[in-house]
Structure formats: C-alpha cells, structure tokens
Amino acid sequence: MSAEPARSAGAAAPVFAALGDTTRLHLLQRLSAEGELSITRLSEGTGMSRQAITRHLQTLDRVGLVEDRREGRERVYSLDRKRLEVARRYLDEVSAQWDAAADRLKHFVESDDS
Template sequence: MPIGLLHSAPLFAALGDTTRLRLVCRLYQEGSASISKLTAGSGVTRQAITKHLRRMQNSGLVRSTRRGRERLWQLDQRRLHDARRCLDLISKQWDDALARLRHLVEDGTFKRGSAVRMSRTTV
C-alpha cells in the first residue's frame, strides 16, 4: 500500500462513524468545545464522546488544550485538507481511467470480450 494511503487510512477510519462525523461538524461550527458542550443534546454519553474524541485524536483529526479545569477540543484543519487531497487524487485516477476507457471504446480498439490491460496509478 502506498505511503499516502497508509498515512490517510487512520483519518478515514476516524471519519467512518456517524457520531464522529457529527463531532467534526460541531467542532467545525464552534471552533472549540468541551466534552460537556459536545455531549449536550447529542444523545450520546459523555464516556462515548470521550472515546470518539480519543479515536479522532489518535488519527490527528482533533487536538485538545486545557483551559482551567476543562479540556477544549478543536479540529486540526490540516488533516481535513489531507483527506480532501487524497479524495481529489482518487477522483483524478477515476477520471483518467474513464478517459482511457472512453478512448478505447471510441477508437474501436476495445472489443467486447477482449481483455485489455489498463495501467494503474496508486495514491
């Protein structure tokens, strides 16, 4: 697996949960928030929110700072940009593959039932 994907896999794993996606949206809107604030109105326990934030922290998606007795959580915007770059690259690879296929079909070099090996680019 290419290095770029290895680096991005924990990030996408962290984003692959509904509760964590909601936390990303809340932190994006609010800038920073305590666990108490994130728990309020979420329908999720404080312990579950803490667990999700730790998972997100391990992927580099969020970071926390202490303010008095509470810990404030913020998004790390750089990791969101990393995810966007990775998705853009994957999108480009699909666009390139479809363009090659279109070229083969339009040229008539692609024949039904024939095996055509297409080059692959990795992230």
C-alpha cells in the same frame, strides 16, 4: 498504483477509519461550525455520556483530527484541518486516476478501428 499514492493511502487510512462513525463525523461537524468546544458542550443533545464523547474524541485525537487543551477543569477541543487535508488529497488522487481511466476507456470505445 505508484509509490506516492500508496504512501498517501497509508497516511489517509487512519483518518478514514476514524471518520467511519456517525458520532465522530457529527463531533467534527460541530467543531468545524462552532469552533472550540468543551466536552460538556459537545455532549449536549447527543443522549450520550461525557465518557462516551471523550472516547470518540480520543479516537479523533489519535489520528490528528482534533486538538485539545485544558481550560480550568475541562478539556476544550478544536478541529485540526491538516489531517483532513491529507484525506482530501488522497481522494483527489484517486479521483484523478478514475478520470484518467474513464478518458482512456472513452477514447478506446470511440476510436474507429474498424
């Protein structure tokens, strides 16, 4: 692996780690679909406390997947798509490497060197 993909992996790894939890994935899905939401709104229907949701949002914030701002007594969160783009670019790099490897294997298998 060249230095560039290795650098991408280092940048993408914290994002993938944060996305490795179904609650956090659900929170991101809601923020993507509904836009800015307060912790109260994000907690509704989850069966989880606001404190638990806050801890998940803090994890997402640490890796740059969400942004927050104070609105009155509440914090309102929004999705920051830039960090998702980092992870997507890394997956695209890995996919291209796998495609190239599969093409090389196909050419090797199909070559008539007998």
